[in-house]
Amino acid sequence: MQSCLPGVGRSLCLACRQFTPVNKNLSRLQPFACILATQQHRKMASAKIGMANRLKGTEKNIWVEFGKLAAEHQALNLGQGFPDFKPPQHIIDEVVKAVNSDNALLAQYARSYGHPRLVNVLSKLYGPIMNHTINPMTDITVCVGAYGVLFCAVQGLVNPGDEVIIVEPYFDCYEPMAMVAGATPVFVPIRPSKTGSMSSADWKLDPEELASKFNSKTKAIVINNPNNPIGKVFQKDELQVIADLCIKHDVICIADEVYEWLIYDNCKHVKIASLPGMWDRTVTIGSGGKTFSATGWKLGWAIGPQKLIQPMQILHQNCIYTSPTPLQEAVAAGLEYELDLKDKNQLDDCYLYSLAKETQPKRDRLAAMLEDIGMEVTMPEGGYFLMADISKLKDKFQVPDDGSSDPYDYKFVRWMTETKKLAAIPPSAFYSKDHKNLGENFLRFCFIKDNETLRKASIVFKEWKESL
Ligand SMILES: Cc1ncc(COP(=O)(O)O)c(C=O)c1O
Numbered sequence: 001m002q003s004c005l006p007g008v009g010r011s012l013c014l015a016c017r018q019f020t021p022v023n024k025n026l027s028r029l030q031p032f033a034c035i036l037a038t039q040q041h042r043k044m045a046s047a048k049i050g051m052a053n054r055l056k057g058t059e060k061n062i063w064v065e066f067g068k069l070a071a072e073h074q075a076l077n078l079g080q081g082f083p084d085f086k087p088p089q090h091i092i093d094e095v096v097k098a099v100n101s102d103n104a105l106l107a108q109y110a111r112s113y114g115h116p117r118l119v120n121v122l123s124k125l126y127g128p129i130m131n132h133t134i135n136p137m138t139d140i141t142v143c144v145g146a147y148g149v150l151f152c153a154v155q156g157l158v159n160p161g162d163e164v165i166i167v168e169p170y171f172d173c174y175e176p177m178a179m180v181a182g183a184t185p186v187f188v189p190i191r192p193s194k195t196g197s198m199s200s201a202d203w204k205l206d207p208e209e210l211a212s213k214f215n216s217k218t219k220a221i222v223i224n225n226p227n228n229p230i231g232k233v234f235q236k237d238e239l240q241v242i243a244d245l246c247i248k249h250d251v252i253c254i255a256d257e258v259y260e261w262l263i264y265d266n267c268k269h270v271k272i273a274s275l276p277g278m279w280d281r282t283v284t285i286g287s288g289g290k291t292f293s294a295t296g297w298k299l300g301w302a303i304g305p306q307k308l309i310q311p312m313q314i315l316h317q318n319c320i321y322t323s324p325t326p327l328q329e330a331v332a333a334g335l336e337y338e339l340d341l342k343d344k345n346q347l348d349d350c351y352l353y354s355l356a357k358e359t360q361p362k363r364d365r366l367a368a369m370l371e372d373i374g375m376e377v378t379m380p381e382g383g384y385f386l387m388a389d390i391s392k393l394k395d396k397f398q399v400p401d402d403g404s405s406d407p408y409d410y411k412f413v414r415w416m417t418e419t420k421k422l423a424a425i426p427p428s429a430f431y432s433k434d435h436k437n438l439g440e441n442f443l444r445f446c447f448i449k450d451n452e453t454l455r456k457a458s459i460v461f462k463e464w465k466e467s468l
Pocket of ligand 1: 081144145146147148171224228256258286287288289290295298299300
């Protein structure tokens, strides 16, 4: 090969990626050394050295922007969905035990599709709830959080050109995940059937509107039950409408049920997979982080028929491979403990039920604070969050325009975080571009917080009310 030094004859051009003749006058550091180094070459190089096209349109992330804002202003964070108290002591003890174990294998890679102890207890816990005998080896896959499982489901099951129906408001990652898979997201909103203070049960899907979104290109529908951010717990008849459409159009249902245990006011959570004909077409997603108030543990699972779980396992084995073994061991031991209490009907002691009992008064306390200042709360039947309508506050004060083209709720949250040192999340982030107006008169608050955090919030609201 000839010398590639500029001026001597040949050099590696970063645009061509070839050794090509060079202009003698070009510097040795000139990255586009080729004599053909035209504008077009530079464009080629700048397009190559950068982001893949499939990420276009997915650059913005609500958690990154508003997490940073809350930290910058040292605001009380009622925005992002995490408890600020410790997980139950028994799973903490179990993870310490796993990390300290004489069993050296607990520090090594776990089985790709889920640590056997974990998938075994998941099959025992969920079999009766789903009315199905679950094969722990073929019908379950474990991944890094429910996020990871959602990614495996969308990437493993959806083809470019497919349509994916997303019920909105939706957990924000559904839309970019569908886009990155090359699919077209198709949105259908749950709408409030009245105005003012209400229950999340008053937010409903219009069956006709929903039906109009299904066609021959529809591969999957993503539902979130209980819904983040509304807190709606879909009732059996509402799920049946979705199930009937899935069966009629031969569509997969991806059911994100990470808040399945956080159900309030004696409401009942029904798994869509348990409805007749739905096991065969449903991927049900759960989260160890949400179940045990340990969101940083990032352990999630999907349960469904082998024909849907296997593609997810294939994607996972090649892209992620496995999830942390000690955390899987601890969550497995934790679920065994809770399942034992559940089977003995000691529900007051069982975390799967007691957490909701402890959280309901927190929900009520925060809702009362928000109502007191003039927001109108949608009382959630489930989950971590509540939606508060801020329309009436517009009569009392004006949020200064921050000059951005963002929806009103973004401006309101930025202003509240900066001036009141209180952070929430703007729910229009959970709506598609064309439906952002449906969310922009609300704020999303997270109420699964320590009582001390809620006490601090009450001081903020009291001072705020006095200033009105
Ligand atoms: C509806 C919903 N699904 C999935 C997730 C992600 O769960 P994980 O922390 O297990 O990845 C969240 C987290 O906030 C969520 O709200």
